[in-house]
Amino acid sequence: MPARIDHAVTSGTFSLDGQTFDVDNNVWVFGDDRECVVIDAPHSAEAVRRVVGGRRVLAVLATHGHDDHVRAAPALARAVGAPVLLHPDDRVLWDLVHPDVPPDGELADGQRIEVAGTELRVLHTPGHSPGACCFHAPQAGVVFTGDTLFAGGPGATGRSYSDFDTIISSIRTRLFTLPPETVVHTGHGDSTGIAAEAPHLDEWIARGH
Template identity: 65%
Template sequence: MTARVDHVVTSGTFSLDGGTWDVDNNVWLVGDDDEVVVIDAAHDPDKILAAVAGRRVLAIICTHAHDDHVNAAADLATATGAAIHLHPADEPLWRMTYPDTDFEPLHDGQQFEAGGVFLQILHTPGHAPGCISAYAPQLDAVFTGDTLFAGGPGATGRSFSDFPTIIDSITTRLLPLPPTTTVHTGHGPSTTIATESPHLDEWIARGH
């Protein structure tokens, strides 16, 4: 079966530090006609299950534990039998949404496989301590969550975030990827490493 990336946009809210905001989230499914990995189970488990379309879900990978990226994970895990995977540095954020639900710990360099596609986990902290990106060299794609967007790094103005750390993650883990690599983000449009690389100095100067 030919491997592919499916994309679902779900809508809901993000809450942290006493504020709540309306958000649209990207949910990515990587695999083939028989099996998939789901990246960031956000807001709407039924919509995600419709995109799964009866395929076997091998894993639910969380790029980080902000509630808008994980609030459908438990329901999706119950519906599919798949385990939820999260970097343990994000456990404090995870417990804000799921006090009693556990996850499988992700680690840097870990690999997942679905439909013949290998996903390599890159620890890319900064937006949150446990942020990861998932690199699929066979697809010339990386799934960056909220670490790198079209136009710059993810936000670092709230609890558990740090701007110098996210810049280091982008500089050392993402920008060295092949320039043709498509960057599939947690919100908004996709981009490429080649498009974003020239703007690093601007982001640092902007300190956003």
């Protein structure tokens, strides 16, 4: 059975630099009827478990370490018996949320994760945060971008540990080099596509500077 994508939206808060905002986060579960990976565990471990169902979870993959993407990760990992994987450059953000519970393993650029007979490739895409990662499934024609790329532009870079020029470089060199028909599943809001977003890069640069 080919890999499929299951999706849920969970609501909670995002806090950084002394400010807190209400947010809705996408949860993506990629796999088949037997096994899957979870991409981000935002606000509620139980909400994610409902999407997973009875499947074996191979890993909980964190697109980055902001609290609204990893708050439920340790609880989910314990519940399903899976490791939480995070890029080491985002450990500083993880530790703000879970100072006494380290992630179980690390993500690395170029790493390949096989699930349901399909390969996920880790793309290190810093900018929104130092260790932000996207997950590209070439066979499925999709990329999970977390908060690096949204429908309508790049992720925010106005807070600590973020940088506009870096996120633009990541998008240009790591995402806009993917096939134009690639579907983009984001960390918040609607999905989009590489072909829909790539023509607007120069507009974003002008607006950002």
